[in-house]
Amino acid sequence: MSATDVKRTLSFTQAADDDLTIYQRSKPGRRAFSPPPLDVPERPLDELIPAPLRRSEAARLPEVSEPEIVRHYNRLSKRNFDLDTGFYPLGSCTMKHNPKLHERVAALPGNAKLHPFQAPADAQGALELMWRLQYSLGEISGLPHVSLQPSAGSHGELAGVLLTRAYHEDRGEHRTKVLTPDTAHGTNPATVTMAGYEVVKVGTDANGNVDIEDLRAKATTDVACLMLTNPSTIGLFEPQIKEIAEIVHGVGATLYYDGANLNAIMGICRPGDMGFDIVHFNLHKSFTQPHGGGGPGSGPIAVSDRIEPYIPRPQVVRRPAETDDDVAGQLASNGEAWWYDLDYDRPKSIGRLRGFQGNYGVFVRSYAYIRSLGASGLKEASEVAVLNANYLLAKLRLEGVLEYLPAAYDRLCMHEFVLSGAPMKRELEIKTLDLAKRLLDHGVHPPTVYFPLIVDEALLIEPTETETRETLDGFAAIVAEVLREAKEDPEIARNAPYSAPVRRLDEAAAARNPVLRQPL
Amino acid sequence: MLATIGVGSVEDLFADIPQTIRLNRSLALDEGLSEQEVYGELRGLAAKNVSTEDEVTFLGAGMYDHYIPALIDSIIMRSEFLTPYTPYQPEISQGGLQAMFEYQTAICELTGLPVSNASVYEGPSAVAAAGYIAKHHNGRKRFVVSRGVHPHAIETLQTLAVGYGMEVEIVELTDGITVLPQLDDQVSAVIVAQPNFLGAIEALQELSDAAHAAGALAICAADPIPLGLLEAPGEQGIDIVVGEGQTLGNRLDFGGPSFGFFAVSQELVRRMPGRIAGETRDMDGKRGFVLTLQTREQHIRREKATSNICTSQALNALAGVIYLSWLGRRGLVELGELLVQKTAYAREQLASLAGVSLAHTQPVVREFPIRIDGDVDKVIAHCKAKGINPGYRLSDNELLVAITEQRSRAQIDSLVGAVKEALA
Numbered sequence: 001m002s003a004t005d006v007k008r009t010l011s012f013t014q015a016a017d018d019d020l021t022i023y024q025r026s027k028p029g030r031r032a033f034s035p036p037p038l039d040v041p042e043r044p045l046d047e048l049i050p051a052p053l054r055r056s057e058a059a060r061l062p063e064v065s066e067p068e069i070v071r072h073y074n075r076l077s078k079r080n081f082d083l084d085t086g087f088y089p090l091g092s093c094t095m096k097h098n099p100k101l102h103e104r105v106a107a108l109p110g111n112a113k114l115h116p117f118q119a120p121a122d123a124q125g126a127l128e129l130m131w132r133l134q135y136s137l138g139e140i141s142g143l144p145h146v147s148l149q150p151s152a153g154s155h156g157e158l159a160g161v162l163l164t165r166a167y168h169e170d171r172g173e174h175r176t177k178v179l180t181p182d183t184a185h186g187t188n189p190a191t192v193t194m195a196g197y198e199v200v201k202v203g204t205d206a207n208g209n210v211d212i213e214d215l216r217a218k219a220t221t222d223v224a225c226l227m228l229t230n231p232s233t234i235g236l237f238e239p240q241i242k243e244i245a246e247i248v249h250g251v252g253a254t255l256y257y258d259g260a261n262l263n264a265i266m267g268i269c270r271p272g273d274m275g276f277d278i279v280h281f282n283l284h285k286s287f288t289q290p291h292g293g294g295g296p297g298s299g300p301i302a303v304s305d306r307i308e309p310y311i312p313r314p315q316v317v318r319r320p321a322e323t324d325d326d327v328a329g330q331l332a333s334n335g336e337a338w339w340y341d342l343d344y345d346r347p348k349s350i351g352r353l354r355g356f357q358g359n360y361g362v363f364v365r366s367y368a369y370i371r372s373l374g375a376s377g378l379k380e381a382s383e384v385a386v387l388n389a390n391y392l393l394a395k396l397r398l399e400g401v402l403e404y405l406p407a408a409y410d411r412l413c414m415h416e417f418v419l420s421g422a423p424m425k426r427e428l429e430i431k432t433l434d435l436a437k438r439l440l441d442h443g444v445h446p447p448t449v450y451f452p453l454i455v456d457e458a459l460l461i462e463p464t465e466t467e468t469r470e471t472l473d474g475f476a477a478i479v480a481e482v483l484r485e486a487k488e489d490p491e492i493a494r495n496a497p498y499s500a501p502v503r504r505l506d507e508a509a510a511a512r513n514p515v516l517r518q519p520l
Numbered sequence: 521m522l523a524t525i526g527v528g529s530v531e532d533l534f535a536d537i538p539q540t541i542r543l544n545r546s547l548a549l550d551e552g553l554s555e556q557e558v559y560g561e562l563r564g565l566a567a568k569n570v571s572t573e574d575e576v577t578f579l580g581a582g583m584y585d586h587y588i589p590a591l592i593d594s595i596i597m598r599s600e601f602l603t604p605y606t607p608y609q610p611e612i613s614q615g616g617l618q619a620m621f622e623y624q625t626a627i628c629e630l631t632g633l634p635v636s637n638a639s640v641y642e643g644p645s646a647v648a649a650a651g652y653i654a655k656h657h658n659g660r661k662r663f664v665v666s667r668g669v670h671p672h673a674i675e676t677l678q679t680l681a682v683g684y685g686m687e688v689e690i691v692e693l694t695d696g697i698t699v700l701p702q703l704d705d706q707v708s709a710v711i712v713a714q715p716n717f718l719g720a721i722e723a724l725q726e727l728s729d730a731a732h733a734a735g736a737l738a739i740c741a742a743d744p745i746p747l748g749l750l751e752a753p754g755e756q757g758i759d760i761v762v763g764e765g766q767t768l769g770n771r772l773d774f775g776g777p778s779f780g781f782f783a784v785s786q787e788l789v790r791r792m793p794g795r796i797a798g799e800t801r802d803m804d805g806k807r808g809f810v811l812t813l814q815t816r817e818q819h820i821r822r823e824k825a826t827s828n829i830c831t832s833q834a835l836n837a838l839a840g841v842i843y844l845s846w847l848g849r850r851g852l853v854e855l856g857e858l859l860v861q862k863t864a865y866a867r868e869q870l871a872s873l874a875g876v877s878l879a880h881t882q883p884v885v886r887e888f889p890i891r892i893d894g895d896v897d898k899v900i901a902h903c904k905a906k907g908i909n910p911g912y913r914l915s916d917n918e919l920l921v922a923i924t925e926q927r928s929r930a931q932i933d934s935l936v937g938a939v940k941e942a943l944a
Contacts, residue, residue: 033846035925055751070591070594078615085600090605098603106773107593113572114569116772154830158680158683294638312679359777445609502610502611502802511813516796
């Protein structure tokens with residue numbers, strides 16, 4: 001079978017004009033919005049806003065009816081693959097099930113329609129939920145002081161490096177370098193630059209661990225911080241973490257934990273007990289905030305006692321309700337034991353990282369998740385995540401896949417593992433990219449590809465705990481099938497996908513001649 | 521499964537974790553609950569909050585109680601939009617990518633600039649990200665920032681500027697608007713807001729002319745709904761327009777998640793932070809969309825990236841473009857005019873009270889500050905007792921009052937009545 005033999009037709013849900021934008025569906029005079037009546041005396045607009053301050057021509061937004069909008073975006077939705085439809089083993093992204101209850105509780109008017117400047121007395125439920133989430137994340141990480149403010153993992157990283165700067169400057173120390181492993185996610189070095197430090201890379205040894213001798217050589221007194229994730233980006237636990245912490249602390253630097261891979265260790269071990277000073281969480285990974293096609297996320301941080309004075313403000317705090325405070329007194333009379341408040345009086349704080357109190361809607365979902373699973377449920381989630389990853393690796397081996405896609409580090413993994421497509425490229429003449437694109441035709445999302453950078457033709461596979469054994473078996477069989485097919489005719493994979501809404505797209509052309517908006 | 525792996529127990533899978541760092545006890549958290557118990561607990565917590573359904577609110581100051589049409593939830597709750605990751609595999613992410621492209625088009629129209637990204641975290645951090653562009657663009661040392669920029673944005677800029685090594689100089693407002701001092705050759709960017717935090721409309725052309733005369737960039741944090749009525753900042757010489765997107769179809773959510781919008785002049789495209797969707801063709805020549813200009817980004821450029829931003833706010837930005845399509849070309853203008861009329865009425869009625877005066881008399885769209893001859897906390901407490909939240913407390917004697925299309929004349933009159941009683 002060759003590429004040209006693969007029959008392609010529009011599916012039942014596709015239409016020939018599905019690539020028209022909402023602007024191309026616009027017709028002058030059509031509309032969806034009907035404004036409420038003007039119920040105050042009308043004054044000439046020129047009196048209220050002088051004409052020179054106003055637009056001469058209205059912004060060219062689409063002119064479409066409500067049914068057209070609904071149909072347009074429903075059709076667009078059918079041009080997306082999503083987690084609720086199929087397996088999504090995207091390494092480092094923790095694509096676990098997003099429980100449906102969470103959308104219901106986030107939408108309660110007391111949450112969704114709560115103004116961020118509502119007085120604390122009238123936002124006690126929200127502040128209590130945030131306090132409880134802070135407490136829970138502190139317990140899970142072993143670092144008791146939590147700020148929920150950062151908006152995403154990368155934002156949490158930036159907070160962490162700025163905290164490090166504040167900590168050292170408060171001690172009169174000026175440091176210039178931050179260490180990151182060569183396996184690090186790209187946000188780590190980008191963050192270091194934004195926070196005004198120089199990046200120094202630390203190598204990885206043959207077993208996939210931090211090269212301790214290289215670390216020892218580079219850990220000098222001008223180093224502010226080592227940013228690490230454990231398990232690492234290649235899905236391996238760093239067994240020498242205590243020694244690493246001693247080296248880093250020995251030169252007065254802080255140890256930062258990138259929480260991207262927390263899903264492997266909840267309830268089993270804690271960054272605080274490993275010697276980390278600062279950790280960020282990705283609530284959109286381990287704590288089930290839906291990814292939304294690229295956000296929103298949330299990246300709270302937890303820190304040790306010595307970093308606590310510098311955390312962002314405001315901070316959610318609680319005090320006994322039986323105090324002289326008017327509102328607290330009132331709460332006490334209502335039978336409430338605690339009074340929750342926003343504490344701005346933090347003189348050593350690095351300040352704000354964003355507006356208001358953080359992504360509260362995400363906090364609601366993550367708190368609901370923690371309450372649903374509880375202490376033993378969280379631990380079980382991590383155990384099953386690691387079990388599923390190791391099972392899938394074993395199953396791929398049984399299917400003969402590792403012959404062409406060997407494990408980059410052939411040992412037990414944590415919640416994810418890395419394969420190298422180098423032999424496949426050499427012997428079957430298809431690249432990791434081709435394999436990924438052919439997987440699309442089998443109704444599964446490909447793993448993360450070409451990351452981590454230190455593995456040639458890398459595939460990073462993270463099945464998560466919410467997949468069944470049957471799904472994992474099915475995936476292993478699909479990968480084996482694609483390899484078998486490539487042995488007979490590599491052209492099929494090279495030209496894949498065939499069943500997606502579009503075929504392989506010319507990304508180079510998009511970057512060469514950028515078209516970034518609909519011409520109007 | 522264990523037999524397939526070749527281990528005897530799940531415990532064996534964790535052999536790499538040294539016993540010395542194991543938790544070896546249960547997490548000190550409660551045990552799990554059934555779905556209905558979790559719902560009950562969360563419902564109980566939510567009931568302790570006073571939402572905009574529970575009182576008549578005139579709170580604004582950065583987030584506003586605009587009406588959110590029902591079609592937004594029905595679309596953004598579709599799993600195909602709610603549950604995918606960032607569109608790394610464009611062939612199966614055309615829906616999300618095309619929505620980003622449509623969103624970018626709407627933001628270009630509102631801001632009057634040629635290039636928008638696919639969104640950033642939210643408004644205040646977008647201001648700090650814009651400052652980072654200016655630093656790299658001209659290598660200068662200082663930002664001159666109007667006091668009319670949202671205080672959270674100023675604080676965020678100050679936090680981040682410490683990291684990237686810039687000074688922040690604040691310019692106080694004069695009769696509610698920004699009057700710039702003489703700018704020297706170390707000013708990297710002038711940062712203003714439209715309308716500003718006190719609701720006043722700034723003369724952006726004059727401000728951008730002054731910035732450019734000193735060789736600095738002009739950055740504006742804009743409120744998108746008033747931009748339907750006001751001259752686009754990009755048409756008035758502004759180089760970077762950012763802002764808080766909550767008012768475009770996003771919930772209040774106690775402050776987030778929402779999205780930040782971010783648009784730049786052609787000259788600054790390659791310094792833009794965040795994701796950008798672009799149009800291209802597939803191998804059959806069919807139109808399609810991809811994430812593009814990725815050589816700016818952290819996953820390619822690492823320490824040389826224009827920003828560390830990774831996650832954008834795709835779902836919130838999707839709500840934004842649906843909202844703008846729902847309002848449509850004429851609706852956005854009509855909404856703006858409605859706000860101007862209702863706000864003018866409320867402002868006039870409040871200013872007519874004994875003991876109340878206007879903190880400035882500049883033209884406004886939907887928000888204005890009043891000065892109270894007395895204790896503002898007493899006024900707030902009195903209004904609250906009547907089920908009215910009268911606005912944002914600016915100072916001991918000033919209140920910032922916001923009017924959306926959801927506030928009826930009767931509600932405005934009840935606010936005026938309550939303030940009058942409080943001052944009697």
